[in-house]
Every structure is written in C-alpha cells, then in structure tokens.
Amino acid sequence: MxxxxxxxxxxxxxxxxxxxxxxxxxxxxxxxxxxxxxxxxxxxxxxxxxxxxxxxxxxxxxxxxxxxxxxxxxxxxxxxxxxxxxxxNYKNLCEETLRNEITQLKESVNIGENQKVILEHTSVNPNKALHIGHARNLFIGDTLARMLRFTGYDLTVMNYIDDSGLQVADIIVGMKYGGFSEIPENNMKFDEYAGDKIYVKINELYENDKELAGKREYVLKELEKKSEIRQYAKEITNKILKAQLETAKRLDAKYDLLVFESDIIFSNGWKIILDKLKEEKIIQLEKEGDLSGAWIFKTNFKNETDKVIIRSDGTSTYIAKDIVLAAWKIGIINEIFNYLPFNNTELLATTLDNIENKYNFHNNMKSITLIDARQSRLQKIIKEILNQFNDNKDKIYEHLSYEIVSLSKGTAETLGIRTEDKKIIQMSGRKGMYINVDKALDIIKNKVYEETKLRNINESEEWIDNTAEKISIAAFRYELLKNDLDKIIVFDLNNSLKLDGETGPYLLYTFARATSILEKSEFQPKIEQIKNIHECLNQPHEIELIKNMAKIDIIIEESVKNMSPMRIAKFTYNLCNLFNSFYEKSPVLREEDKNIMNSRLFLVNSFRNSLIILFDLLGINYLDRI
RNA sequence: AGGCCCGUAGCCUAGAUUGGAUUAAGGCGUCAGCUUGCGGAGCUGGAGACCGGGAGUUCAAGUCUCUCCGGGCCUGCCA
The missing domain is CATH 3.30.1360.70 (Arginyl tRNA synthetase N-terminal domain)
Structure with missing residues (x-):
C-alpha cells in the first residue's frame, strides 16, 4: 500500500x-x-x-x-x-501514508492467499499450571497466529494435549495411591494444585517408596488401554486443562482446536503410519546389538545414534505419536479424528466418538510447530522421517524453535532455590522451580494497580482494577516478545516490574496520549479539507514519523516471512518513540494556524489507527485512558 | 566426545531476507536539563562499544568462512 x-x-x-x-x-x-x-x-x-x-x-x-x-x-x-x-516525493508519501486504511493494508500484505496452515503452540502437559516459560511459547504462538491471519493465511491454531504421558501418570498416582485429595485446599486453582502440590511432592516420594514408584509404571501402561484408570485420568486432565485454558484466556490467546494424545493412541493412525514406515523401509528391524528386536530409524546426520521407534517388546515410543500427528498435519494420512466443542465453547477438540464430521483440519500446506530449542533434535528426526514418505510432495513441516526462559539468580533465590555458583537457573516443573504465570501477573498487577490509582484518583475501583489488569498483560506480553527467538530470556521479577522505557505500558501510554488529543479536539478533519498537508508536516521529526508509518506494510510482510513477532514489537515501540518526540515538539491543539493544526490532528489520528493495527497483531488491548 | 545455539557500552537488547555508504541504534542504570503549556508511565542532551580473540574472502565485514576462547542446550528400548 x-x-x-x-x-x-x-x-x-x-x-x-x-x-x-x-x-x-x-x-x-x-x-x-x-x-x-x-x-x-x-x-x-x-x-x-x-x-x-x-x-x-x-x-x-x-x-x-x-x-x-x-x-x-x-x-x-x-x-x-x-x-x-x-x-x-514527500507529498505523495505523506498523503498516502496518512490515509491508511486497514482493508487496503490487508490487501497489500496478502501473502498467504488463503493457503492452509496449521500452527501448534502452548502444548503444556495437563498436569500443572502454566509457568512463565510456557507464557513465552503462548505469546509467540498467539502473535504469529494473528500475523498469519492478517496476511491472509487460512490458519488453524492447535494446542496439543499430552493426556497420557508420564507427567499425567504422576498426578493419577498421587490421587489414587499417594493420598492426595481430589479437591484442592483453599480454592486453589486446579492446575496449580496438581502441579505445585502433587506433581512435585509425588516425585519426592518416589525416592523412598519403591512401591509407589512401581504404581507409576502401572498407571502409565493403563493410560494406553481403554481402562478404568484412563477414564479417571481423562476427568482429572480435563479439569487441569480447563484451568490452564483460563490462564490462556487471561493472556488473550485463542485456539481453534485441541488435539488429545489419547485420541492419537486409540485412532487407527498409528497402524497406518506403521505400515507405511515398514512398507517404504523408512524404519527397519534391528537384528543384532544393543537394539536387537527394535524397529529403528537410522538418521543421516553425523554421529547421531539410531532412534528407536518400536521397542523390542512391541510398544511404541513417544516419538511414534509425534510422527502420526505430524503426518496428519500435512496430509500424509487422512483425517483420523472427529471433532466436538470442548466444554461447550467455540473451541473444538478431537474425539473418536462416532459422530458426523463437519470439520477437516488435516492436510495443511504448511505445519508450524512451536517448541523450545531443547526439542530440536527430535523435531529434526520427525521432519527427516516425513521427508522420506513417498506421498509427501510439497508440504512443509517446520519446527519453529525458541529459547527457554530461565530465572535470574536473585529471582530464583526469592523462591528458595539454591543457586550455588550458577548465574541463571533453568526452571523445572518436577522440582518445583518455576514461576506460575498467574502469580507473575498478579505481582506485576499489584505494582501497576498502585501506579494507575495514583493517576486516576477519581475512578472507580472496578475501572482501576480492569485497567491495571490490561496494562499488566501488555507489560508481560511485550517483555516476552521483544527478544528474538534464539535468545534466552533471563526472567527477573524486579526487572519485569519496570513500567517505563521499552515496555508494554509505554506503548499503551502513547496510545492514550494520542487518544486524548483527539478526544479534546472538536472535530476530526478530513484530508481533503487540508491544504498542502505535506507542507504543514515538514519538520524533521514529523517527516521521520510519517516515513516510518509508511513502512508498516513492509514490516508486516517481513515479520511474517521471518516468523518474527519481535520485529513487529520493535517497530511498534520505535513508532511510539517517534510519536512522543512529535508530541513534545509539535503542539496540536494549541497550534494557532488552523490548517497546520488540522494537519497535525490528522497525523495523530492516522498514527492512532496504525497503532490499533499493530496492537491487534501483538495481542495488546488498547486503552483510551490509563 | 559429537551436534545445535548464543557472545554488540556496567547490565539487557536491535542491527531481517541476500555483506553496502552518518559519529554501530534503543532500553535499564548514570550525569545534566525540560511541566502556571495536548497526560512527566514522557521529552532533550552528555558520558559509556575498536561488535569475545585471531586469521581469511571482498572494492566493502557487527553481518560470510575457518579457527580458538567463554557460556547454554541436546545426544534413553523416559515422555
């Protein structure tokens, strides 16, 4: 445009x-x-x-x-x-930029052309509450989803729910054999209860209780059968999942589809894939050595050990389910699921119940799986296997890797974690070394609440609380988006309580400033009514702002092509920075020349429109006042 | 041991795809200013970096190649 x-x-x-x-x-x-x-x-x-x-x-x-x-x-x-x-020519550039219209912009950045894409993000085991590392995944994923939709992709956002793994087994062992109640104490959120109270403790108990540890293997096996324990586990994991989704909703993330691992296990997908793997000689039966009797995938990569796909006892390994899922995503196998609304919401979930199937989520042109860098090797193997299927032609399976969130020494110590001589501490759900998303947000919110109250003494409690909530989420979101994906984020509580400089609140503040000017002005000028707008907006800081606004289409295009939410975040911040300079140097409402005043007013309005688009991409809710 | 990733002022971070032309940009911190002025969660200015070391390719390297150093992660018939 x-x-x-x-x-x-x-x-x-x-x-x-x-x-x-x-x-x-x-x-x-x-x-x-x-x-x-x-x-x-x-x-x-x-x-x-x-x-x-x-x-x-x-x-x-x-x-x-x-x-x-x-x-x-x-x-x-x-x-x-x-x-x-x-x-x-500045006249052309200025006028065209200031007339920015969202429909036109969308048309100009339509690089997706309705191509069918599936994006998987979040995918937290349903046995604990989300911690701040999961929040990074969720924010990146949700922002990418917004970017892909904006640029015209036919997108499905899915969240993979591993409801039959070891981590879930631990919770079930805790409740069934470890003496943990099924009802949380003091109205604790159910996901938090499961993670903080059961998962951590049961892993401690295993150390000295061999019998209990044995139950874990038993439960794990039962989860893969149509057993009573599986039924019980389904109820528990659904309760945890609901609690997790409440957090996700608080963070403004939206999903289209939940895919349950158990539905993969009980579907016929694995059989189909297994036959194909054998038939096309992608995996082979090892006849001798340590892996004798197992079906393995030989990797082409240097010095990589062979990967077991089917154990010598005939059971399949974890990666097997991932292969089925990946194959389903890009249409190497046909649809294996039916779909039902989850928990009476618009969100759909896989089911194997025999119902009429109105949906079809498999067979995408492109699949993007957002998982942290520690899983790179596994993802590389999956991609390699997919590439070897005969009927995999032009479909793309992509692992989008990002680095983890670690804790700063100081923050780790406040959690009572022994840091020894380490500078940063990796979080661990099993060891209880993590910061919950809801807790982190509440801490930020307390601070924001005080600041908001100071500036809005006459506002209602409800208004202040709601405003503080929105600002806190913007702060948290921007904090986790502003770094590139390959950078480890060292999370420090004190640092994330900063509300000025390059932060979410700064963006919101700038937006509120622009809004305030427009509210106070008596009318919104039309560009046709302004004489030579480019001559009225010809100071260096005005030109710089407008020229940067002109780049919005290029930035959106590049961000999508490079899968880089950071680029949009930085661009938005830079634009706000330029606007604040303009604000200081070019008075709008106090300007005496009516034509200049209207030109500036028009600029403020266009800038605000640009921010609405950018905030929407970043998942930041705009506020007219803060 | 091998594979992958990171290394830019005291600290954190940009510098995109395919090397390109200002004094290498921004934030935090620090120092000095700006408000009977449209919201100071702001703005203006100063100090602070030979872009981890070295070699190479090139008319041109923070950016590409190699190598070394420092840090992180991964490498299970666990999930």
Whole structure:
C-alpha cells in the first residue's frame, strides 16, 4: 500500500531498464536506506554487476539511472561509489501514508492467499499450571497466529494435549495411591494444585517408596488401554486443562482446536503410519546389538545414534505419536479424528466418538510447530522421517524453535532455590522451580494497580482494577516478545516490574496520549479539507514519523516471512518513540494556524489507527485512558 | 566426545531476507536539563562499544568462512 508499493514500482521499472540495456540477470533487491539523506530506497546492483561487466560501479549506476523513467513521485539519483538511490516525493508519501486504511493494508500484505496452515503452540502437559516459560511459547504462538491471519493465511491454531504421558501418570498416582485429595485446599486453582502440590511432592516420594514408584509404571501402561484408570485420568486432565485454558484466556490467546494424545493412541493412525514406515523401509528391524528386536530409524546426520521407534517388546515410543500427528498435519494420512466443542465453547477438540464430521483440519500446506530449542533434535528426526514418505510432495513441516526462559539468580533465590555458583537457573516443573504465570501477573498487577490509582484518583475501583489488569498483560506480553527467538530470556521479577522505557505500558501510554488529543479536539478533519498537508508536516521529526508509518506494510510482510513477532514489537515501540518526540515538539491543539493544526490532528489520528493495527497483531488491548 | 545455539557500552537488547555508504541504534542504570503549556508511565542532551580473540574472502565485514576462547542446550528400548 505505501512503501511496499513504491518498492515494487521501482523493481518493475528496474527490471525493464536492465533488460533494455541488456545487462545480465542478477538476483538483486531494492532495499531501504538507513540514512534518509539518500532517499528512502536504493539498489546496489551496480556493485554486483561490476565484476562481470568489468566496469566500475559508478558508470553502471549512471547507465541504469539514465534508462529509468518514473512519474513525478519517484526520483532516481546516482551517488558516490555506485548506488542508485530513490527518493519518493514527500507529498505523495505523506498523503498516502496518512490515509491508511486497514482493508487496503490487508490487501497489500496478502501473502498467504488463503493457503492452509496449521500452527501448534502452548502444548503444556495437563498436569500443572502454566509457568512463565510456557507464557513465552503462548505469546509467540498467539502473535504469529494473528500475523498469519492478517496476511491472509487460512490458519488453524492447535494446542496439543499430552493426556497420557508420564507427567499425567504422576498426578493419577498421587490421587489414587499417594493420598492426595481430589479437591484442592483453599480454592486453589486446579492446575496449580496438581502441579505445585502433587506433581512435585509425588516425585519426592518416589525416592523412598519403591512401591509407589512401581504404581507409576502401572498407571502409565493403563493410560494406553481403554481402562478404568484412563477414564479417571481423562476427568482429572480435563479439569487441569480447563484451568490452564483460563490462564490462556487471561493472556488473550485463542485456539481453534485441541488435539488429545489419547485420541492419537486409540485412532487407527498409528497402524497406518506403521505400515507405511515398514512398507517404504523408512524404519527397519534391528537384528543384532544393543537394539536387537527394535524397529529403528537410522538418521543421516553425523554421529547421531539410531532412534528407536518400536521397542523390542512391541510398544511404541513417544516419538511414534509425534510422527502420526505430524503426518496428519500435512496430509500424509487422512483425517483420523472427529471433532466436538470442548466444554461447550467455540473451541473444538478431537474425539473418536462416532459422530458426523463437519470439520477437516488435516492436510495443511504448511505445519508450524512451536517448541523450545531443547526439542530440536527430535523435531529434526520427525521432519527427516516425513521427508522420506513417498506421498509427501510439497508440504512443509517446520519446527519453529525458541529459547527457554530461565530465572535470574536473585529471582530464583526469592523462591528458595539454591543457586550455588550458577548465574541463571533453568526452571523445572518436577522440582518445583518455576514461576506460575498467574502469580507473575498478579505481582506485576499489584505494582501497576498502585501506579494507575495514583493517576486516576477519581475512578472507580472496578475501572482501576480492569485497567491495571490490561496494562499488566501488555507489560508481560511485550517483555516476552521483544527478544528474538534464539535468545534466552533471563526472567527477573524486579526487572519485569519496570513500567517505563521499552515496555508494554509505554506503548499503551502513547496510545492514550494520542487518544486524548483527539478526544479534546472538536472535530476530526478530513484530508481533503487540508491544504498542502505535506507542507504543514515538514519538520524533521514529523517527516521521520510519517516515513516510518509508511513502512508498516513492509514490516508486516517481513515479520511474517521471518516468523518474527519481535520485529513487529520493535517497530511498534520505535513508532511510539517517534510519536512522543512529535508530541513534545509539535503542539496540536494549541497550534494557532488552523490548517497546520488540522494537519497535525490528522497525523495523530492516522498514527492512532496504525497503532490499533499493530496492537491487534501483538495481542495488546488498547486503552483510551490509563 | 559429537551436534545445535548464543557472545554488540556496567547490565539487557536491535542491527531481517541476500555483506553496502552518518559519529554501530534503543532500553535499564548514570550525569545534566525540560511541566502556571495536548497526560512527566514522557521529552532533550552528555558520558559509556575498536561488535569475545585471531586469521581469511571482498572494492566493502557487527553481518560470510575457518579457527580458538567463554557460556547454554541436546545426544534413553523416559515422555
């Protein structure tokens, strides 16, 4: 719509010109300039051609530039060692940017073209409450989901529920044989109760109670049969899951589909996959050695040990279920589930009940699985196996990896964790070394509540509480999104209580400022009523703000292509930063020249509209006042 | 031991895809300012980085290659 449009106009004309002068084809790009002095865009193709043409870049640049023909909105210039720069007429850029409309923007960034994609995130074992590491997964996943939908993908967001694993078994052992009550004490949230009170304690008890430890193996086996214990476990895990989903809802994450591991186990999917694996000789029966009698997958990777898929006793390993799930996602096998609303909500869940199937979630063009970096090896193996199926053609299975959240030494110590000489502490659900999402949020909220109250003494208790809740979530969300996926986040409670600088509250504050101006102005000007808006908004800080707003389409496109929520987060922060400079330097309501005032007002309104779009992508609820 | 990831001011973090042109950008902290002015959860300015070390490729390297150092993770017939 804006800068992206100019980029493609320039690219087209460049292509034409290069063909005209008969230059060899190279894969070049139109890039953004870091220094606005040289114009908005440039190309470095003269350098790329310099060698093969045996000419110096400056001459090539001149040759190209002479051939280029644009209308008055674009000026091309050659500068120093051999760049061709493109300056976009500020009048055009300014007017087009300020007229930003969401429908137009969506159209211009429609890179998905309705392609069917499935995104899995969260996927926390239903035996404990979400901790802040899970929150990172959830925030990244939910933000990606918003980005993919915005750019026109036909997306399914799924949450995988491992309801038959060892971790669930621990809770069942605790309740059935360990003497733990099925009802939490003091109205504790059920997921928190299971995780904090049972999971941690039962693992301690195993140390000295061999019989209890034996029960765990028994329960685990029963979970894979249609047994009474399985039925019981289903009830318990559903209660935990509901509690987890309450937290997810508080964090503003939305899912379309829950896939239960137990439904994979009891479906015919595994049999189909197993036959295919054997038939296509992807796995093979080991005849001798340590793994004798097991079916294994030999990896191509250097020095990797072979992966057991079926144990010598005939049972399947954990990875087997993942292969079925992955194969289902990209349509290597047909639909194996039916679907029912979960807990009477809009959220759907898999079922094997024989009902009419109105939905179809398998067979996606692309599958994105968001799991932390520790599972990279396993995911690599799954991808490798999928690649070997004959009927896997052009489908993409992608593991989107992100680094974990660790605790700072100080924060770990406040939890009573012995840190010894370690600088950062890895969380562990089993050892009870973690910070619950709800608790972390409550701590942040207490602080935000005080700050909000100070600034809004006349507001109702309800208003303050609701506002504090929203600000806290924005703070938490931004905190976990602003780093790139490959960076470990060291979580420090004191640090996350910061409400200024590059934070969620700063974004909300900026939004409220912009809103406040618009509320106080008597009318909203139409751009047609303003004379020469580009001349009224011609101070450096105004130009910089507008030019950055013009980049929104490019940023959204790049963020999606690189699966980078961080890029949108940083862009939004930068835009707010520029707006606050504008706010200090260009008074709006106090400006005496009516035309200038209206121009600024119009800018404020456009900026606010841009923020609404960006906040929506980031999952931040905007507030007109904070 | 092998594989993957990280290393940018005191601390944290950007610097995208495919190397490109200002004094390498921002936040925290620190120092100095700004409010009878549209919300100070803000703004302006200062100090603070030879981008972990070294070598290489290139007209051009924070960015690519190699190597070394430091840190993290993974490597189960557990899930």
């Amino acid at each position: 804006i800068l992206r449009k100019y980029k493609s106009i320039i690219k087209d004309e460049m292509d034409r010109a290069l063909k005209e002068i008969n230059f060899p084809e190279v894969d070049y790009q139109i890039k953004e300039n870091t220094n606005p002095e040289y114009g908005e865009l440039y190309t470095n193709i003269p350098f790329m051609l310099s060698k093969s043409l045996k000419k110096n870049p400056m001459d090539i640049a001149n040759e190209i530039q002479k051939e280029l023909v644009f209308d008055q909105s674009i000026i091309s210039e050659v500068s120093k060692p051999g760049y061709v720069n493109f300056k976009i």
